Amino acid sequence: MNNTSSNKTSVPEAKSAMNKFKMEVANEIGVPLSDGYNGNLTSAQNGSVGGYMVKKMIEAQEREMASRG
Secondary structure, three states: OOOOOOOOOOOHHHHHHHHHHHHHHHHHHOOOOOOOOOOOOOHHHHHHHHHHHHHHHHHHHHHHHHHHO
16 A cells, blocks of 8 residues: 655654644634644635745745855
């Protein structure tokens, strides 16, 4: 059985860091994300968290690349 899911992280520390990042982003944009069940949120709310996470990661990478010259 091939168990390759894009939501799985093979490094426990990475999973913890991503969860922390997700909660920080949700707080920043006002999405009431909880650590447990989030079925009460709309797909737009949940999607905005993921979209903003990607935006912040891209911005951080761009800053890092620019500082390297």
